[in-house]
Amino acid sequence: xxxxxxxxxxxxxxxxxxxxxxxxxxxxxxxxxxxxxxxxxxxxxxxxxxxxxxxxxxxxxxxxxxxxxxxxxxxxxxxxxxxxxxxxxxxxxxxxxxxxxxxxxxxxxxxxxxxxxxxxxxxxxxxxxxxxxxxxxxxxxxxxxxxxxxxxxxxxxxxxxxxxxxxxxxxxxxxxxxxxxxxxxxxxxxxxxxxxxxxxxxxxxxxxxxxxxxxxxxxxxxxxxxxxxxxxxxxxxxxxxxxxxxxxxxxxxxxxxxxxxxxxxxxxxxxxxxxxxxxxxxxxxxxxxxxxxxxxxxxxxxxxxxxxxxxxxxxxxxxxxxxxxxxxx
Ligand code: KG4
Ligand code: ZN
Numbered sequence: 001x002x003x004x005x006x007x008x009x010x011x012x013x014x015x016x017x018x019x020x021x022x023x024x025x026x027x028x029x030x031x032x033x034x035x036x037x038x039x040x041x042x043x044x045x046x047x048x049x050x051x052x053x054x055x056x057x058x059x060x061x062x063x064x065x066x067x068x069x070x071x072x073x074x075x076x077x078x079x080x081x082x083x084x085x086x087x088x089x090x091x092x093x094x095x096x097x098x099x100x101x102x103x104x105x106x107x108x109x110x111x112x113x114x115x116x117x118x119x120x121x122x123x124x125x126x127x128x129x130x131x132x133x134x135x136x137x138x139x140x141x142x143x144x145x146x147x148x149x150x151x152x153x154x155x156x157x158x159x160x161x162x163x164x165x166x167x168x169x170x171x172x173x174x175x176x177x178x179x180x181x182x183x184x185x186x187x188x189x190x191x192x193x194x195x196x197x198x199x200x201x202x203x204x205x206x207x208x209x210x211x212x213x214x215x216x217x218x219x220x221x222x223x224x225x226x227x228x229x230x231x232x233x234x235x236x237x238x239x240x241x242x243x244x245x246x247x248x249x250x251x252x253x254x255x256x257x258x259x260x261x262x263x264x265x266x267x268x269x270x271x272x273x274x275x276x277x278x279x280x281x282x283x284x285x286x287x288x289x290x291x292x293x294x295x296x297x298x299x300x301x302x303x304x305x306x307x308x309x310x311x312x313x314x315x316x317x318x319x320x321x322x323x324x325x326x327x328x329x
Pocket of ligand 2 (some may be wrong): 292
């Protein structure tokens with residue numbers, strides 16, 4: 001059973017093949033053209049997907065061949081409308097020509113499936129999904145059935161990280177730069193605020209603004225590079241503290257001690273370290289499966305393939321799809 005996965009939800013063009021749930025290929029082309037703008041420019045992203053998708057899919061099926069593909073999984077949302085349209089249209093056309101089913105995959109559910117890319121994980125578990133656009137806390141009692149218990153009230157964790165990185169003069173996406181800078185800084189140097197939101201929701205815009213005011217009030221800091229590692233480390237520590245605390249609270253109250261952390265921010269080494277010191281049973285995907293990739297889309301599609309729940313060719317993109325709008329198309 002071979003599934004081709006395609007993800008063009010944001011600024012990465014990706015295609016992957018899985019055979020009997022094992023990843024055979026996972027090609028990701030990250031669009032570096034956005035870095036100089038400090039964020040993703042939707043129109044440029046869509047155009048770049050159009051330019052690259054043929055080649056990326058061909059590389060993903062190299063040695064496999066179109067004739068040996070049994071189904072296609074493709075992200076239909078959430079994401080940028082123009083970017084999503086490229087992947088979905090491509091997948092529909094391919095499914096039509098090859099006469100094989102296709103599966104519209106929710107990008108958030110795909111991130112959740114990245115946990116199964118290279119490890120066994122027993123259900124139930126709690127998932128913390130931390131990406132550039134989402135910060136969600138989800139109880140997973142069954143694959144395909146999710147209980148959203150918390151979300152961000154403003155900026156996503158990754159969004160705040162990208163914005164702070166920009167303030168410090170680093171290109172988009174800022175996560176890796178913040179992590180690198182923080183590795184030589186003191187996380188206790190500056191006491192940035194940890195938002196105390198009730199329940200399981202998150203808020204990161206206050207923290208982001210605190211960094212902005214810190215920089216404004218001490219504007220000479222930007223001329224003095226030696227202070228940047230302490231700022232990055234203190235900021236990163238605040239983000240990680242908030243994420244870890246909320247997850248531990250949920251773990252205790254829901255009496256579920258298995259935790260899965262997914263999404264681009266799950267690549268953060270300090271976050272991994274902090275979770276590993278909590279004593280809960282925590283699972284992270286390999287780094288290559290944290291940031292956007294099509295292998296996780298193919299894994300999710302395989303689940304719906306096995307249930308015989310393919311999508312109609314009339315399926316539309318849904319840029320705002322989330323855990324509330326329902327996970328399947
Ligand atoms: O999941 P993802 O690739 O795309 C979305 O679906 O949004 O996540 C991208 C986010 C960006 O905000 C990026 O800065 C962040 O993940 N990120 C990191 C790291 N690597 C990527 N944040 C912190 N530390 C990292 N090492
Ligand atoms: Zn993503």
